[in-house]
Amino acid sequence: MTTTTVERLAGLLLTAEAVAVFVLAGWEIVALVRGDTGSVASSVALIVLTAVGAFAVAGFALATWRGASWGRSGGIVTQLLALAVAGGALTGEDPQPGFAVAVVLPALLGLALLIVAARAAARRLRS
Incomplete structure (x- = not known):
């Protein structure tokens, strides 16, 4: 299948x-090894969940590259989750606006690209 x-x-x-x-999963591993965690069990669980998420996003990337609709759908959900993380970075006792901007910009770009990609795929299917 030809992709755009x-x-x-x-x-x-x-x-x-x-x-x-x-990279975030690697950072979590380093924190665990250094003993910078409150709970080893929680830290290991977080590392596993982060790695699973990374593999999922990698799968969405490959599927999107190949033109599969499920990859675009998963990618859109990923961007929405990134926007939620950015929103969370702006709240609380110690807001991190720099981090929020660093997460929001690629998430908005990704969301726009994925919507345009979905429209391109729909045109391809109609022809």
Whole structure:
């Protein structure tokens, strides 16, 4: 199946996000090894869930690159979750606006790319 440039761009952005989540999992592992965690069991569970999420985003990236609709759907959910994380970074006792902006910008770009990719796929299917 032939994919459009926008589908490939969306796949590349999802790939970059997957790499970022893998890096986050690595950071969590380092914190566990250093003893910077309150609970080893909770830390291990968080590492496992983060790795599962990273593999899921990588799967969405590959599927989007190949033009599969489930990849775009998962990618859209990923962007919405990233927007929720950014919103959370702006609330609480110690808001982190820099982190929120760093998460919001790629999430909004990804959301836009995935919506345009879905429209391109729909046009391809109609023809």
